[in-house]
Amino acid sequence: MTALAAAHDALRNVDDPEYPGLSIVDLGLVEEIEERDGVVTVGLIPTFSGCPALKMIAADVAEALTERPEIDSCQVEWLPAPVWSTDRLSDLGRQRLARDFTVVLRRKDGTLRCPVCGSDTVRDQSMAGPTRCRSIAWCDSCRNAVEVMR
Ligand SMILES: [Zn+2]
Known part of the structure; x- marks a missing residue:
């Protein structure tokens, strides 16, 4: 598996701390995933600025990425744009938010x-x-x- 594929895979398993079982991918937080010379950079969009969960999410992402043998090192960034909206939720994200939470x-x-x-x-x-x-x-x-x- 390439480092990029491993990164995609790893992010699918990172849950939002406020919504256990719901990944940050389904919540639409992941804007970009890039790899250069073995360094994976993940750009995330905060759902709401100032959320106390943001630090936790960034730490969880970094941990999930570095656990993968394909990934040498990683960077996690919060992007100022685009602005998160409920349009970014996946269908699964929508369903699970309504049904489970x-x-x-x-x-x-x-x-x-x-x-x-x-x-x-x-x-x-x-x-x-x-x-x-x-x-x-x-x-x-x-x-x-x-x-x-x-
Ligand atoms: Zn009702």
């Missing part, structure tokens, strides 16, 4: 669809979520609290 994605028009029952009766409850990245909303139909990914 009851995370709802805000539509372009600002409305919310309940990830549990699928109704449009989700309303924002407070801006204070588990982390600064997310907020909690409430579904009037199934009476579940859901997390809104901003």
Whole structure:
């Protein structure tokens, strides 16, 4: 396996610390993977700047890469652009966020669809979520609290 293929492979196994079982690839954090003279450089996009998870993700990526015998050394960078949006989520990422973490994605028009029952009766409850990245909303139909990914 080439160093580049090994890097792709390794990144698939790096989970976001906030969403165990969901890889940073499916979350759309990986923007570029390059290899030059045995050094693999990975460019990541933060989902939300200032997230405390960022340091952890970079460390996990570096660890996953250096564990591969094909990769001599690596660099992990956070890129200032492009800006992350929910469009970057893979289909699997979307499904798993909704099903396993009851995370709802805000539509372009600002409305919310309940990830549990699928109704449009989700309303924002407070801006204070588990982390600064997310907020909690409430579904009037199934009476579940859901997390809104901003
Ligand atoms: Zn619901």
